[in-house]
Structure formats: structure tokens, C-alpha cells
Amino acid sequence: MSAHRTTVCVTNPEGLHARPANRVAQLANRYEAQIWLVRDGIRINAKSLLGILTLACPSGTELLVEAEGPDAAEAVAAMEVLFASGPNPDKEPE
Amino acid sequence: MTRSRSESEGALRGIPGAPGIGIGAVYLMLGRGAAVPHYTLRRHREVGSEIRRFERAIDRVDRAMIEIERSLDGQAAQEPRLILETQRTLLHDPQIIEPTIRRIEHDRINAEAALHQTIEEILPAFEAIDDPYLRARGEDIRQLERRLVLELSGLKRGGPRQPGPGDVIVAESIDPATMIELAQIPVAGIVTETGSAVSHMAIIARTFGIPTVLAVDQATDQIPSGTTVVVDGKTGIVVVNPGDTVLQQARRRQRDLQRRLVRAQQEAAEPAVTPDGFRVRFLANIDAPEEASLALRCGAEGVGLYRTEVLFLNRDRPPSLAELTRIYSRVVRRFGSRLVTFRTMDLGGDKLPTSLAFSAGQNPAMGLRGIRYSLQNTSLFDRQITAICRATRAVDNSNVRIMIPLVTSHEEIRLARQRIEAIVERERCDPVPLGVMLETPASMLITDLLARDADFFSIGTNDLIQYVLAIDRTNELVDYLYAPLHPAIMRLLRQVTQICRDAGREVGVCGEMAGDPMFVPLLLGFGIETLSMAPTAIPRIHAIVRRTPQRVAEELVQGVMALSDLDDVQQLLRHFAEEHFADLL
Structure with a gap:
């Protein structure tokens, strides 16, 4: 078990508002691994919608995704896919 | 509140949450009054x-x-x-x-x-x-x-009974789940002490059409349980203990709204074609994303006029790019592949955000407004265009176009087009059709020149009439001269529709004229195929179109063009309306 990390970008024009943020939290909660989002040194639990909302990320924000745990690699890959779509609030994460 | 006070009529003011008139008895919901219980656990x-x-x-x-x-x-x-x-x-x-x-x-x-x-x-x-x-x-x-x-x-609601259909709910604040439950009853109206136009309370109330007023200061203290109230969700006014006059008026407005809505839902499905096969496209005029579901229910095929300046008004700072993008995305998403026409901000004159306020001059209608304002405040204009591009890109199969208000010269539309094209390219967005709102006499006289840089046109009759007839609509001394049927207006309309047909450009009408039963036969007679109006006006006009043969309307236009006096024109139109759709007037 080792830490996995990647950088993603919020491209959704709305930024990480309630609905796209909810998609991120919902996806994170499917994994056993601990997952964090880091913005400008502030690190929050990606399973917490509250945490994501208080990061207040406008469109264009770069975020570091870190995960640690048995399925950390899969979690990071899934986050990359989700962020590649915006995240699109209308699409259920696959 | 003492007994004597509670019996006299009084008005409270809040912010509009969802339009409509609600009349009912107050059901006070438990809220702030309930202190959070606090105690220590004695044993581990x-x-x-x-x-x-x-x-x-x-x-x-x-x-x-x-x-x-x-x-x-x-x-x-x-x-x-x-x-x-x-x-x-x-x-x-x-x-x-x-x-x-x-x-x-x-x-x-x-x-x-x-x-x-x-x-x-x-x-x-x-x-x-x-x-x-x-x-x-x-x-x-x-x-x-x-x-x-x-x-x-283990506490549920405030009162001894559950809220019912005749109740107006008064609460400090209402969570989304409860809000939906109340809307499904449906309660007659909702009044809260907190909230803003971006509250989930407002969004849910608008979706379900529950008249709602938010942010009424101390509502739960000021409005006693069981009192009769009238909630006007459009103006944000709550009348407590209404007298007979207010009550009767409210009931009448409520009935009107109800009738319109029922008709809208029944007829939305039918195609808008005249008996002789002339197809009319019905579009909606909207101010906010939440009006989308109403517009679609009423049978709108898209948006013909999205008045974007509303977002800039009544606030300290103009909206940020992110905020604009978010709201525009919601509009575009709600209409999917249907057309959405953004009219760029018609700021200026009397419509200015607090922060951008400048001297409106003696005659604001002829001052710095519309495209003139946009070309002098290019950062705001560019921000708006960028947000439109991003919203367009964010939704698959979106069908968006941009329309420029108060154009008087070809230079204005050329400059606007250059700015827009540069932004479209920068944002890697598909080309966006650009239109001109025809509302000044100058633009009506040079429509053929404007057509070189304009992909479509829409006639804004309200401003056009005031400019052509030299009437300040806010001046009550000349207000009576405001005459949509003036021969000067008729001539301009005929001329412009002909020019547009020759140039192969779409021309529509998006002013009040499009939603007025008396004028619609004329617009059909001119050959106008796109009508944009308030969503609730669509069903009635839709029915008129289905009953008025376009050829007969053309004959009506011939008759009207031959008349010189306003009274005669009016009489002819009234006669025509009574003959073809008396029950719809």
C-alpha cells in the first residue's frame, strides 16, 4: 500500500458548486482508500461534500488528488476521469 | 401582537421567491423558537x-x-x-x-x-x-x-395538526425536503424570515409554482397563527388580515393565473400552424433560469429573448465571470437542444447596478444604454460574451445565439461582431449566430445594411414605438399618444419584413405586441414566423394562430395599410378579432 497522487483541473464552467462537488464526494465514498484534495496547501477529505464546498474552487482551479489505501490507485484514476468531464453535474459517475 | 392590531390590515415586505398569489390561513412552523436541548450524559x-x-x-x-x-x-x-x-x-x-x-x-x-x-x-x-x-x-x-x-x-412540526392545502406556511427557514413536502400538499403559499434569490427554498418553490416570499423580517413574530394572509410572490409583499378590496383583487388575479396555466398545459402539445399551413415558432421571453420549466410547459420552443441585464441590477458589484457562466449554463442546460437567444445587457438609462451608476442624463431612453454602453464598457461586455461561450461549450447540442440591443448603425454591429468573434475563437467555441434587435428608427431604415453583419433580426416593439412616435412612456402627459397601430409603425413593420425576406434573414417580434391578441393577425399578415413573448401569454396567442388563416391576415394587412386614422385601424382589428376568435379576447 502506497500513496497515489495526480493533478486535476476543474473545467466545469460553474466551478465546484454544490452539484459537481456532490459528484466528487459521491465518487470518493465508493472507495475504501482515504482520498484528499489539496488546493494551495489546504487539504480536505474528498469524501466530505462540506470540505469540497469550503475549498470554493472556481473554474480553472488546479487540485492535487492524493489517495492512500487498498484501492488508492483505482480511486485516483476514477477521479481523473470524473474531473476530465468537468465534473459534469448531470452525469452519474461511471 | 395584540388582538386589535392583528385585526387590522397590514403589509410586510420581503424578497420575491416564486411568483403567484397565495391566499390562506397562517400555519406557523416550529423553528428558531425551539432551543437545542443540552444535557450531560451521567454514566459512561x-x-x-x-x-x-x-x-x-x-x-x-x-x-x-x-x-x-x-x-x-x-x-x-x-x-x-x-x-x-x-x-x-x-x-x-x-x-x-x-x-x-x-x-x-x-x-x-x-x-x-x-x-x-x-x-x-x-x-x-x-x-x-x-x-x-x-x-x-x-x-x-x-x-x-x-x-x-x-x-x-422526536418533535415533528410546529402545530397540533399537519399543514394542509389551504395553509400559508410561515417559518424562519425551511429545509429542502420539507419544502418539497409542503409543495406537494400543495400549500397555498410560503413566507420565510431568511433566504435569498439563490436559496434552495426559492428554486424549489418556483419549480412547483408555490407563491413564496423570502426574507420577511420577523415574520414568525409579526404574523399570528391562523390569520388570513395574501402572499404575492411576484412583488414580495405579504398582506396580513386583508380587507375585502385586497382579498377580492387577489382572488381575481389568482383565478386569472390559474386559468392561464390550465390552458397552457392543455394546448402546449398542439402544433402552432394556421389553418392554411403557415407555421409559427413560439419562443419565450425570460429573465432567469427558473422560468425555463414554465416556458416549456406553456409550449415555448425555445427562448427568443433572455434579458440578461436583470442579473446586473440591484447589487453592489457586477456579477463575476464564474457567476454569469454558472447561471447561463443553467439556462442552456434547461433548454437542451432548443434555441436560447441571449440579448446582451441592455444596461443604462434607468437600469443600472448601484456600483456602475453614472448620470443618466435628462433623457435616459436616448442616453448611454444598450450596445452603446457595452462598447464603452468592453470588459463587462467581454465578460458576458465569454460566459455565454463557456455555457454553450458546457452543454452538448446547445443551440445558442446572441442578440444586440439598441443598435443604430452598422459600425456598432460590426464592432460587436469583431469582439464576439475574437472571444469565440479564444474560447474554442462553435460560431454563435449574431442578431440585431430592431428597436430604433435608424435600425429599421438600414436593416439591409445591418444584414451584412447580422444573421437574424427581432423587432422590439416597445422601444420602437416610443422612438418612432417621439413619446416618453413614463411621461403621463403624452402617454395617451403611445399607439402601436400608428400607420408609421405599420409601414415600418411591412418594410422591414420585406427587406428581411429579400435578404434571407429571419425576422421575429419580441415586444409586447407579439403577446397581444389584437395585434397577432397583423403580425401573421406581415409574414412574421417567430413570436417571442412572456411564457404565460403563449397559449392564448397559440390558439389565435391556429384559428387565423395567414391569407386572410394578409388581406387584413392590405386593409389596414390603406387607412390613415388610428380609430379606423382599431375598429378594423377589433372587428377581425371578434369574427375569428371572440372567445379568446
Whole structure:
């Protein structure tokens, strides 16, 4: 078990508002691994919608995704896919 | 409130949450008055059962929300469903649950108190956010706390009975799940002490069409339970203990609105074709994304006029690019592949945000407004165009176009086109059709020249009439001269529709004229195929189109063009209307 990390970008024009943020939290909660989002040194639990909302990320924000745990690699890959779509609030994460 | 005071009529003012008139008896909901219970757990083994009590409350609230989510039907309730989904994620949020359990364990306090302390610790982080939409989500967290505390304390609602269809709910604040339940009853109206136009309360109320007024100061103290109130969700006024006059007036308006809505839903499905096969496209004039579902229900095939300046008014700072993009995306998403026409901000004159205020001059209608203002304040204009491009890109198969107000010269549309094309290219967006709003005499006289840079036209009759006839509509001394049927207007309309046909450009009408039964036969006679109007006006005009043969309307136009006096024109039109659709007048 080792830490996995990647950088993603919020491209959704709305930024990480309630609905796209909810998609991120919902996806994170499917994994056993601990997952964090880091913005400008502030690190929050990606399973917490509250945490994501208080990061207040406008469109264009770069975020570091870190995960640690048995399925950390899969979690990071899934986050990359989700962020590649915006995240699109209308699409259920696959 | 004393008895004598409670019997006299009085008005309270809040902010409009959802339009419509609600009349009913006040049902006061338990809210702020309920203090959060606080006690210490005496024995250590009580800690375990207290944590289980907290977890069971979460489960029960979760099940209730799932139940409500299931009760929502299809496409129409998509927005409330997404709001509920977000609330459910928050309900299970580790940042709420973990600190609350820690407090129960370490401080040996009851679950309600532990939860309350956790929420109090979280809220300042929201208050510090710049984005007004995200800041307003603090309200959602507070509502979640209330819901959980009520569940934990075994208290349900305020009164001895459940709210019913005739009730007007007065509350400090209402969580989304409760809001949906109330809307499904449906209650007659809703009044709250908190909230803003971006509250989930407002969004849900608009979706379900429940007349709602938000942010009425001390509403729960000022309005006694059981009193009759009239809620006007359009103006944001709540009349307590209305007298007969107010009550009768409110009932009449309520009946009118109801009738229109019923008709709208019945007829929305039928095609808008005249008996002789002339197809008319019906579009809606809107101010905000929430009007989308009403517009679609009323039979709109898209948006012919999205008045974007509304977002700039009544605020200290102009909206940020992110805010504009978010709101535009919502509009585009709601209409999917249907047409959305953005009219760039018609700021200026009397319509200015507090922060941008400048001297309007003696005659604001002829001052710095419309495209003139946009070309002098290019950063604001560019911001708006960028947001439109991003919203377009964000939605698959979007069908968006841009329309420029108050154009008087070819240079203006050329400059606007250059700026827009540069932004479209920078944003890697598909080309966006550009149109001109024909509302000045100059633009009507040079439509053929404008057609070199304009892809389509829409006639804004309101301003056009005032400019052509030299009448200030706000001046009551000349108000009576405001005459849409003036031969000068008729000639311009005929001329312009002909020019547009020759140039192969679409021409529509988006002023009040399009929604007026008397004028519609004329517009059909001119050969105008696109009519854009307030959503609620569509059903009636739709019915008129289905009954008026276009060839007969053409003959009517011939007759009207031969007349020189206004009275004669009016008489001819009235006669025509009575002959073809008397029951719709």
C-alpha cells in the first residue's frame, strides 16, 4: 500500500458548486482508500461534500488528488476521469 | 401582537421567491423558537447509546429523504431532486458525523448539543466564501441541523395538526425536503424570515409554482397563527388580515393565473400552424433560469429573448465571470437542444447596478444604454460574451445565439461582431449566430445594411414605438399618444419584413405586441414566423394562430395599410378579432 497522487483541473464552467462537488464526494465514498484534495496547501477529505464546498474552487482551479489505501490507485484514476468531464453535474459517475 | 392590531390590515415586505398569489390561513412552523436541548450524559455507558441514537436519527432522515425523492416525478422535478441528493450527501458527511461523535464521547453531551456545536464550528467557513452561491450553502447546513435536531427530539412540526392545502406556511427557514413536502400538499403559499434569490427554498418553490416570499423580517413574530394572509410572490409583499378590496383583487388575479396555466398545459402539445399551413415558432421571453420549466410547459420552443441585464441590477458589484457562466449554463442546460437567444445587457438609462451608476442624463431612453454602453464598457461586455461561450461549450447540442440591443448603425454591429468573434475563437467555441434587435428608427431604415453583419433580426416593439412616435412612456402627459397601430409603425413593420425576406434573414417580434391578441393577425399578415413573448401569454396567442388563416391576415394587412386614422385601424382589428376568435379576447 502506497500513496497515489495526480493533478486535476476543474473545467466545469460553474466551478465546484454544490452539484459537481456532490459528484466528487459521491465518487470518493465508493472507495475504501482515504482520498484528499489539496488546493494551495489546504487539504480536505474528498469524501466530505462540506470540505469540497469550503475549498470554493472556481473554474480553472488546479487540485492535487492524493489517495492512500487498498484501492488508492483505482480511486485516483476514477477521479481523473470524473474531473476530465468537468465534473459534469448531470452525469452519474461511471 | 395584540388582538386589535392583528385585526387590522397590514403589509410586510420581503424578497420575491416564486411568483403567484397565495391566499390562506397562517400555519406557523416550529423553528428558531425551539432551543437545542443540552444535557450531560451521567454514566459512561450512556455514550454508546447516545451515538446509536444519533446514527438512527441520520438513518430516519435519510429514509424520509429517499421517500420524498421517489415521490418526485420525471424531468420537471430534476432541480429539486438534485438539491435533495446534495442534502443526502451532506447528511452522511464525515466532517459533520465524526466531530459530533467525538463530542458525545469526550464531552459526554447529548447528540443534539454535540451536533449543534459541530455546525456552529463549520458555518464561519461558509460565511468567509466570496462566491454568493457557495456562501448561501451555509443555509443548507443550518437547515440540515434543524431537521436532525427535530428528529432527535422526536418533535415533528410546529402545530397540533399537519399543514394542509389551504395553509400559508410561515417559518424562519425551511429545509429542502420539507419544502418539497409542503409543495406537494400543495400549500397555498410560503413566507420565510431568511433566504435569498439563490436559496434552495426559492428554486424549489418556483419549480412547483408555490407563491413564496423570502426574507420577511420577523415574520414568525409579526404574523399570528391562523390569520388570513395574501402572499404575492411576484412583488414580495405579504398582506396580513386583508380587507375585502385586497382579498377580492387577489382572488381575481389568482383565478386569472390559474386559468392561464390550465390552458397552457392543455394546448402546449398542439402544433402552432394556421389553418392554411403557415407555421409559427413560439419562443419565450425570460429573465432567469427558473422560468425555463414554465416556458416549456406553456409550449415555448425555445427562448427568443433572455434579458440578461436583470442579473446586473440591484447589487453592489457586477456579477463575476464564474457567476454569469454558472447561471447561463443553467439556462442552456434547461433548454437542451432548443434555441436560447441571449440579448446582451441592455444596461443604462434607468437600469443600472448601484456600483456602475453614472448620470443618466435628462433623457435616459436616448442616453448611454444598450450596445452603446457595452462598447464603452468592453470588459463587462467581454465578460458576458465569454460566459455565454463557456455555457454553450458546457452543454452538448446547445443551440445558442446572441442578440444586440439598441443598435443604430452598422459600425456598432460590426464592432460587436469583431469582439464576439475574437472571444469565440479564444474560447474554442462553435460560431454563435449574431442578431440585431430592431428597436430604433435608424435600425429599421438600414436593416439591409445591418444584414451584412447580422444573421437574424427581432423587432422590439416597445422601444420602437416610443422612438418612432417621439413619446416618453413614463411621461403621463403624452402617454395617451403611445399607439402601436400608428400607420408609421405599420409601414415600418411591412418594410422591414420585406427587406428581411429579400435578404434571407429571419425576422421575429419580441415586444409586447407579439403577446397581444389584437395585434397577432397583423403580425401573421406581415409574414412574421417567430413570436417571442412572456411564457404565460403563449397559449392564448397559440390558439389565435391556429384559428387565423395567414391569407386572410394578409388581406387584413392590405386593409389596414390603406387607412390613415388610428380609430379606423382599431375598429378594423377589433372587428377581425371578434369574427375569428371572440372567445379568446
